[in-house]
Amino acid sequence: MKIIDKNHTEDWQHALSMAVRRLPELLKILELNPDSIKAFDPNTNEFPLLVPHSFIARMRKGDPKDPLFLQILPQIKEKSYVPGFNRNPLLETDFSKHGVVQKYAGRALLITTEACPIHCRYCFRRHFPYSNQLASKQNWSKAITALKVKDDITEVILSGGDPLSLSNRRLAKLISHIESLVTVTTLRIHTRFPIILPERIDTELLELLSRTSLKTVLVVHSNHANEINEAVSSSMQKLTSSGTHLLNQSVILKGINDNVHQLEELSRSLFRCGVLPYYLNLLDPVEGSAHFNVDAKRAEQLIAELRHRLPGYLVPRLVREVPGELSKKIIA
Ligand code: SF4
Numbered sequence: 001m002k003i004i005d006k007n008h009t010e011d012w013q014h015a016l017s018m019a020v021r022r023l024p025e026l027l028k029i030l031e032l033n034p035d036s037i038k039a040f041d042p043n044t045n046e047f048p049l050l051v052p053h054s055f056i057a058r059m060r061k062g063d064p065k066d067p068l069f070l071q072i073l074p075q076i077k078e079k080s081y082v083p084g085f086n087r088n089p090l091l092e093t094d095f096s097k098h099g100v101v102q103k104y105a106g107r108a109l110l111i112t113t114e115a116c117p118i119h120c121r122y123c124f125r126r127h128f129p130y131s132n133q134l135a136s137k138q139n140w141s142k143a144i145t146a147l148k149v150k151d152d153i154t155e156v157i158l159s160g161g162d163p164l165s166l167s168n169r170r171l172a173k174l175i176s177h178i179e180s181l182v183t184v185t186t187l188r189i190h191t192r193f194p195i196i197l198p199e200r201i202d203t204e205l206l207e208l209l210s211r212t213s214l215k216t217v218l219v220v221h222s223n224h225a226n227e228i229n230e231a232v233s234s235s236m237q238k239l240t241s242s243g244t245h246l247l248n249q250s251v252i253l254k255g256i257n258d259n260v261h262q263l264e265e266l267s268r269s270l271f272r273c274g275v276l277p278y279y280l281n282l283l284d285p286v287e288g289s290a291h292f293n294v295d296a297k298r299a300e301q302l303i304a305e306l307r308h309r310l311p312g313y314l315v316p317r318l319v320r321e322v323p324g325e326l327s328k329k330i331i332a
Helices: 011-017 023-029 067-072 137-148 168-179 203-211 230-241 260-272 296-309
Strands: 107-111 155-159 186-190 215-220 245-251 276-281 317-320
Touching: 137 168, 168 203, 203 230, 230 245, 260 276, 260 296, 296 317
Parallel strands: 107 155, 155 186, 186 215, 215 245, 245 276, 276 317
Antiparallel strands: none
16 A cells, blocks of 8 residues: 555554454464463453554464563453552653653653554553643644743654654654754654554655654664564664664563573664664553563663673663653663
């Protein structure tokens, strides 16, 4: 399919419309016995299952411990109460107005959309009240007006959900608003699309990124080397050719990437396709995600081991988000 106008569906939108949303279907594709998987089908839950077929194709069939499968599996453990884990772990709603979150000096973050190409069970915004917090309301006008009155913003960060869920037409409009802000020089986009659904990096998007007068930085989000296949690598190369700087941030997740071999392989795979490892985040304590938690001491050890194996530029910084702090806290 080709982008023609807003009434036509693009390839990536079609792929997303065909994504798996029911647990029995997912288990059937992966040839897993439902009786051996301690999971629930959150179809009516506020954070339903969502995973595109091309991502499922990167999972190992018959393996209930596959690291990509575990990221999206709604495990029964999500329902247990764990002290310290809550629905608003970063107190973001305290810092947000008209979809603009301003916590850090010189930078402002826009909550552009609630839509994502996948639902990651550890997501810190899985309970976020998007309906009152979207910058896209009234065609961005309130958010842009809120940014205009600040004269210290040099970088605007597009977040979500996933900002590349917006159509190219809507993104173009938003970028042109941001270009009109006189102090802003840099546009940063936080997205999982190039990893999850690389066909999202289409010609129109690449033209948009090459055309803008802003410096562009794309922070992708990959947690495991198995996520990176040829299609992902090719999308990264196209992004680099458009003049976009590529960084990665991961979350350290128990049973998925909490060992030095996996982290090393992830850094090397990212670098092979032109992406620098930037942050390794400790899990934000969001309700329903405690089973992914890796304690800070263990994560620090892993970073120390990585330093023995990799050049410094391939070792991500281990960070933790602390509500109310002026920047992320660097742990190692
Ligand atoms: S916002 Fe990012 S981490 Fe959260 S569910 Fe969407 S893609 Fe996953």
